[in-house]
Amino acid sequence: MNILALDLGTSSVRGLVLDTDARPLPGALARRKVSLVVHDDGTGTLDGPGYLACLVACLDELAANGHLRDVSLVATSGQWHSVVPLGADGAPLGPVLTWLDTRPEVPAGAAGPADPADFHRRTGTWWHRCYWSVRLPWLREHTGGRVARFAGLAEYVLGELLGPAPMSISQASGTGLLDLRTLDWDAEACALAGSRAEELPELAPAGWRGRLRPAYARRWPQLTDAPWAGPVGDGAASNVGSGCVEPSRAAVTVGTSAAVRLVQRVPAGQAMPPLPEELWRYRVDHDHVVTGAAYSSGGNLFAWADRELRLPGGSELEVALARVPHDRTLPVNVRFGGDRPPGMSPAGSGVLGGLSLGTTAVEILAGLMRGLCDLVADDLVVLESTVDESVEVVLGGGAVAASRWWRTSFAAALAPRPVWYGSNPEVGASGAALVALGRVGDASRLAAIVRTDETASPS
Secondary structure, three states, X not given: OEEEEEEEOOOEEEEEEEOOOXXXXXXXXXXXXXXXXXXXXXXXEEOHHHHHHHHHHHHHHHHHOOOOOOEEEEEEEEOOOOEEEEOOOOOEOOOEEOOOOOOOOOOOOOOOOOOHHHHHXXXXXXXXXXXXXXXXXXXXXXXXXXXXXXXXXXXXXHHHHHOOOOXXXXXXXXXXXXXXXXXXXXXXXXXXXXXXXXXXXXXXXXXXEEOOOHHHHHHOHHHOXXXXXXXXXXHHHHHHHOOOOOOOEEEEEXXXXXXXXXXXXXXXXXXXXXXXXXOEEEEOOOOEEEEEEEEOOOHHHHHXXXXXXXOOOHHHHHHHHHOOOOOOOOOEEOOOOOOOXXXXXXXXXXXXXXXXXXXXXXHHHHHHHHHHHHHHHHHHHHHHOOOOOOOEEEEEOHHHHHOHHHHHHHHHHHOOOOEEEEOOOOHHHHHHHHHHOOOHHHHHXXXXXXXXXXXXXXX
């Protein structure tokens, strides 16, 4: 039995085929870059129909190359926090707001949660521009009040492929409107969002499975009988794919953005563990929660530096970085894209300090990379307070896979904790597959973890 895993990312959409242990099969990968619209005013959007077209192209490619023949399950890792307003006909009324969009503002004169601490405990979130409690009123204002309902990117895409697709508990937790204990929409959060029940997606029950619409089943007959599992939030999926599903092991993932997270088993209805005011909490599935901190900066720091600073390429860059000591980098503020919650720094808050006429492009890059390491180290201390013990760390994601220097810089910043490197470059897809299979408990055993100075195997 093979698994088709879809990764609905911010910079690309990918489809890949995995074996029964959620490991990528050689060559069975299709990828399309997507056009993220970013402006200095805080815009961070995607075109919904264009995104769907990229996903369809990935599936067409996999089918044409014979990779879909033995697929018996489809799993999806999808970005959290996205939202798109839909009209009565189900068509988007505007672009998809991604996690990167910092424009939504609290309505003038609006009162927040009656008890912010209790709101944070129930929903794992804050009254913040990243969540639907602030985004939905802002979208109504900017679409002229014509919105019939709202969906996340995953629900919009799967709704087109499968027919009406309910929202998984994992995706719903990223909206900031879900009560993490009862697994139902939180009344106060929905009131802040000004949302009626019919405007919000239906919540998927445990074990929900979907099927392709007839038109797409004819297009990809190999998937006609394959069930589609509910999407898993990308951060949660990455933790599972990294083998970080126990309180003693945290995941640090650096893709376009970055995060540090820890998973705990907390079935629906059980009391939640303590939640420090600096951290968020979402759902992996009906039985697990994930707690952590996230950053708008990650691999996009490298992309900016590579574009603007004319960095050397390939092995030449690695050699140049190796000459920069990890503990003697430039002082920086890496919030180029603003803050993720609970921070409120707007886009354009990045700062480069300590520059001289002798400062090189590689030294600027090293300062940016180390600056993210230091943010993670500070938040990991807070995260450890929720489990009352020091944890070991597994690094993952495409950005750290591409840079040995960044991996060793994280190891230096997080010392004396043991720091490992997850050499599977597709941890989100693998994690979503393990959740869909009901094998979260096997993740630690199946993860490919090596020393931080080892390079990734080809995939």
